[in-house]
Amino acid sequence: MAISAATKAATDALAVNRAPVSVGAQEVHRWMQSFTWDFEKNRTKYSTKYKMANDTKEQFKLIAKEYARMESVKDERQFGSLQDVLTRVDAANRVHPKWNESMKVISNFLEVGEYNAIAATGMLWDSATAPEQKNGYLGQVMDEIRHTNQCGYINYYFAKQGQDAAGHNDARRTRAIGPLWKGMKRVFSDGFISGDAVECSINLQLVGEACFTNPLIVAVTEWASANGDEMTPTVFLSIETDELRHMANGYQTVVSIANDEAASKYLNTDLNNAFWTQQKYFTPVLGMMFEYGSHFKVEPWVKTWNRWVYEDWGGIWIGRLGKYGVQSPASLRDAKKDAYWAHHDLFMIAYALWPTGFFRVTLPTAEEAEWYEANYPGWYDMYGKVYDEWRARGCEDPDSGFLPLQWFIENNHPIYIDRVSQVPFCPSYCKGASTLRVLEYNGKKHSFSDQWGERMWLSEPERYECQNIWEQYEGRELSEVITEGHGLRSDGKTLISQPHTNKDGKMWTLDDIKKINCVFSDPLKAL
Amino acid sequence: MSIEVSGGRRGLTDPVLAAEIMAAIPDQPLETQRKMNYFMTPRGKRINEYEVLCCYTQPTPDWIPGGLDWGDWTQKFHGGRPSWSNESTEMRSSDWLKHRDPAFRWHALYVKDKAEEWRYTDRFLKAYSADGHVRSMDPVWRDEVLGDYLGAFGFSEYGLFNSHSSVVRDCLGDTLRMSSAMIGLDKVDNAQMIQIERTFLAKLVPGFPESTDIPKNEWTKGVIFKGSREVVQQIWQETYDWNEILFSGHMIYDPLFGQFVRREFFSRLSSYYGDTLTPFFINQMQLYFSQTKGITTDMFHTCLAADEQFGDYNIRLMRAWADKWLPRTITSLKDFMGIFSKIPEIKGVSDKPAIEAALGRVFDDWKHDFADPIGYKVDTAALIKTVLTGLK
Numbered sequence: 001m002a003i004s005a006a007t008k009a010a011t012d013a014l015a016v017n018r019a020p021v022s023v024g025a026q027e028v029h030r031w032m033q034s035f036t037w038d039f040e041k042n043r044t045k046y047s048t049k050y051k052m053a054n055d056t057k058e059q060f061k062l063i064a065k066e067y068a069r070m071e072s073v074k075d076e077r078q079f080g081s082l083q084d085v086l087t088r089v090d091a092a093n094r095v096h097p098k099w100n101e102s103m104k105v106i107s108n109f110l111e112v113g114e115y116n117a118i119a120a121t122g123m124l125w126d127s128a129t130a131p132e133q134k135n136g137y138l139g140q141v142m143d144e145i146r147h148t149n150q151c152g153y154i155n156y157y158f159a160k161q162g163q164d165a166a167g168h169n170d171a172r173r174t175r176a177i178g179p180l181w182k183g184m185k186r187v188f189s190d191g192f193i194s195g196d197a198v199e200c201s202i203n204l205q206l207v208g209e210a211c212f213t214n215p216l217i218v219a220v221t222e223w224a225s226a227n228g229d230e231m232t233p234t235v236f237l238s239i240e241t242d243e244l245r246h247m248a249n250g251y252q253t254v255v256s257i258a259n260d261e262a263a264s265k266y267l268n269t270d271l272n273n274a275f276w277t278q279q280k281y282f283t284p285v286l287g288m289m290f291e292y293g294s295h296f297k298v299e300p301w302v303k304t305w306n307r308w309v310y311e312d313w314g315g316i317w318i319g320r321l322g323k324y325g326v327q328s329p330a331s332l333r334d335a336k337k338d339a340y341w342a343h344h345d346l347f348m349i350a351y352a353l354w355p356t357g358f359f360r361v362t363l364p365t366a367e368e369a370e371w372y373e374a375n376y377p378g379w380y381d382m383y384g385k386v387y388d389e390w391r392a393r394g395c396e397d398p399d400s401g402f403l404p405l406q407w408f409i410e411n412n413h414p415i416y417i418d419r420v421s422q423v424p425f426c427p428s429y430c431k432g433a434s435t436l437r438v439l440e441y442n443g444k445k446h447s448f449s450d451q452w453g454e455r456m457w458l459s460e461p462e463r464y465e466c467q468n469i470w471e472q473y474e475g476r477e478l479s480e481v482i483t484e485g486h487g488l489r490s491d492g493k494t495l496i497s498q499p500h501t502n503k504d505g506k507m508w509t510l511d512d513i514k515k516i517n518c519v520f521s522d523p524l525k526a527l
Numbered sequence: 528m529s530i531e532v533s534g535g536r537r538g539l540t541d542p543v544l545a546a547e548i549m550a551a552i553p554d555q556p557l558e559t560q561r562k563m564n565y566f567m568t569p570r571g572k573r574i575n576e577y578e579v580l581c582c583y584t585q586p587t588p589d590w591i592p593g594g595l596d597w598g599d600w601t602q603k604f605h606g607g608r609p610s611w612s613n614e615s616t617e618m619r620s621s622d623w624l625k626h627r628d629p630a631f632r633w634h635a636l637y638v639k640d641k642a643e644e645w646r647y648t649d650r651f652l653k654a655y656s657a658d659g660h661v662r663s664m665d666p667v668w669r670d671e672v673l674g675d676y677l678g679a680f681g682f683s684e685y686g687l688f689n690s691h692s693s694v695v696r697d698c699l700g701d702t703l704r705m706s707s708a709m710i711g712l713d714k715v716d717n718a719q720m721i722q723i724e725r726t727f728l729a730k731l732v733p734g735f736p737e738s739t740d741i742p743k744n745e746w747t748k749g750v751i752f753k754g755s756r757e758v759v760q761q762i763w764q765e766t767y768d769w770n771e772i773l774f775s776g777h778m779i780y781d782p783l784f785g786q787f788v789r790r791e792f793f794s795r796l797s798s799y800y801g802d803t804l805t806p807f808f809i810n811q812m813q814l815y816f817s818q819t820k821g822i823t824t825d826m827f828h829t830c831l832a833a834d835e836q837f838g839d840y841n842i843r844l845m846r847a848w849a850d851k852w853l854p855r856t857i858t859s860l861k862d863f864m865g866i867f868s869k870i871p872e873i874k875g876v877s878d879k880p881a882i883e884a885a886l887g888r889v890f891d892d893w894k895h896d897f898a899d900p901i902g903y904k905v906d907t908a909a910l911i912k913t914v915l916t917g918l919k
Contacts, residue, residue, distance in 0.1 A: 020653030064716035068641030122695030190602035228538030
């Protein structure tokens with residue numbers, strides 16, 4: 001339209017209509033796909049064997065300011081609850097001590113995942129070519145910052161107001177001492193950020209978020225609430241509202257590569273590897289945190305796992321992607337077996353290594369033992385009687401000079417670390433499916449506990465050669481390791497970690513550990 | 528009672544559960560140190576909430592300076608490249624976690640500000656339209672300058688936005704990773720605000736083209752943005768060093784080209800052409816510029832240039848990067864001078880002396896805020912003279 005005609009039209013229009021007009025977010029978003037342009041060197045810095053389509057759309061059509069408005073509203077509700085009513089009722093001091101300890105781990109380890117997801121979705125933002133898809137990933141980058149801050153807020157809140165601040169107040173420093181940390185890094189850190197960009201998306205969005213954050217972020221709120229913790233549901237359910245966008249991003253990632261030839265060749269293998277990677281850690285660790293880290297139980301972990309992982313994810317969610325050639329992972333059947341016993345096996349090892357934790361851990365009480373036996377028949381003969389023996393030998397009492405780790409050594413049950421998952425396992429004393437496999441590579445021995453991890457190793461050993469805690473601590477005395485890893489309370493002598501949460505129980509000190517003279521050795525060297 | 532509870536019973540409010548929980552709770556707190564991250568060195572006198580919630584979330588081992596972890600990466604890229612590595616940048620630091628956003632904005636504070644800006648934008652647009660302000664806008668300014676060239680500038684902002692993706696992936700510090708994401712979001716917000724303005728004008732002015740086709744054509748094929756397009760593409764896709772991306776974008780290109788285009792062209796001139804709409808949006812962009820400047824000068828001046836161990840080396844590298852990116856930015860500005868031939872000249876406003884004065888303000892600011900702190904010698908008069916050769 002010629003300028004003069006346009007001007008006249010504007011004036012005429014305004015003469016009859018001066019209604020207030022604004023611009024909605026969707027009116028801007030609809031132009032977003034045209035915000036980019038082609039140029040010669042326009043390519044991603046992170047290679048992928050898949051080709052993401054240029055016209056991929058996003059499902060959550062947000063612009064920057066609308067994103068901020070939406071998140072701000074959620075923040076107001078969440079921080080309002082935390083800082084007002086929950087503080088006034090002294091809620092942090094009305095949480096069962098066992099659960100208080102679990103939240104030291106759960107919140108901090110989830111924070112690790114959220115933090116690494118910032119970098120992961122930064123990589124996907126770079127890899128995608130469609131502006132809408134980039135925008136979806138950008139929204140997730142911002143969400144992951146939010147969630148990192150939120151998880152930190154849980155530890156911050158418990159430290160400031162709760163019954164035992166130690167561990168909550170320095171989890172980012174002390175978490176690296178113990179046996180659960182390296183496995184956490186594999187699933188929630190490096191697994192999200194190091195590799196083919198789409199492979200990382202599958203790890204993060206298609207498996208991590210669509211599968212395991214449901215039990216980790218949603219189911220955990222029921223356990224928290226039952227045990228008196230209303231802070232965690234307040235924060236985690238707010239986090240979960242953003243996770244829907246992330247699942248949609250994962251879905252769109254698959255849609256964007258669906259027509260690419262590479263997808264038919266590699267997608268299901270990548271999905272299987274990602275699923276096994278994630279489940280190898282989360283199946284035992286989440287089950288352990290829920291069941292052994294709580295006083296009041298909601299339901300057996302195996303039921304939760306079956307509902308969220310096997311039926312909802314393996315069946316419905318993956319089923320929806322079936323039209324794009326996605327199949328349920330071949331390893332799902334083996335994972336289902338792990339869901340029954342693996343967390344019981346891991347708890348034995350975690351308890352045996354309690355001095356290296358940054359939280360207090362508790363042996364099952366008599367009523368809990370009954371509950372385990374009722375839900376996992378055969379539990380007592382395998383685990384319960386051992387815990388009775390440990391308790392009889394004074395494992396909770398610092399004067400006893402007994403660490404459960406000694407029981408494994410005395411009975412010739414070496415604890416190995418699976419090289420690919422970094423999860424500890426004891427092949428000679430377990431009810432789960434772990435079997436010892438040892439391979440040599442680059443002049444070193446490497447142990448594995450299952451065929452799926454071993455396959456990943458055999459394909460690309462250079463990706464998983466990470467040193468494990470036995471190799472790191474070889475020849476070191478336990479109290480030295482604790483001191484070096486800052487595993488002490490503010491009095492400089494009492495351990496953060498303790499083998500009980502009994503309020504009348506005596507606390508272990510560094511001197512108690514020194515007296516035992518426990519020296520680490522790498523079991524692979526004995527083979 | 529059974530330890531298995533069902534039906535959504537809550538330990539805080541259910542009297543039976545609550546009694547059992549309270550009986551297990553220690554009589555006194557077990558730990559007196561209640562400050563999270565108590566072990567860290569705060570930027571100010573005390574550890575603030577931003578530092579509690581953001582610092583040391585980065586799980587890097589201690590061989591990446593600042594890291595608290597140990598050992599190797601548990602999974603690496605195909606071929607064995609590490610997850611994060613010192614080699615990802617030529618800059619050196621004795622503590623990659625030292626950076627702080629001077630405004631101490633963690634996520635909740637950041638989105639709260641932007642949400643308020645969005646609500647205020649909505650109210651402003653309604654008032655502006657109801658008041659009939661658009662009638663006073665010069666038609667050439669509106670249809671050509673805002674329709675075409677402001678729209679084209681949106682692509683510069685969008686390209687810079689995209690340059691942050693690899694910074695968010697690769698950088699070695701937690702606070703910087705979060706700051707970089709926020710800077711990136713601000714840049715795409717700028718691009719979107721430009722489209723908001725164009726969509727808004729299309730609603731008020733029948734025939735005003737809302738489509739991005741003409742601006743994109745101007746950006747990709749026109750001569751006015753040729754230099755800037757090339758710089759943006761180089762920052763976005765040809766630069767792999769994440770520090771260099773931030774430095775070239777926010778210490779050279781945007782403080783010079785971006786500042787001239789936003790502040791000295793669109794914002795300063797708009798009122799002379801009856802446009803009170805554009806400054807509303809540009810002022811938001813300038814706020815973001817100011818916040819970004821705080822972030823990047825903290826990183827490059829307060830942290831890297833002042834690093835006790837590597838400061839001298841880092842300053843030399845910054846000067847080398849300035850040598851690389853400054854000429855390209857000068858070319859961008861020179862090309863942009865062509866825009867003045869497209870608008871009706873206003874004496875003392877858009878004539879050569881006024882343009883020279885505007886360039887003087889931008890270059891003086893840049894010299895004072897960005898060049899002098901790293902001892903970068905620059906003849907701003909000569910640079911302005913070069914830019915002015917672009918006037919038609």
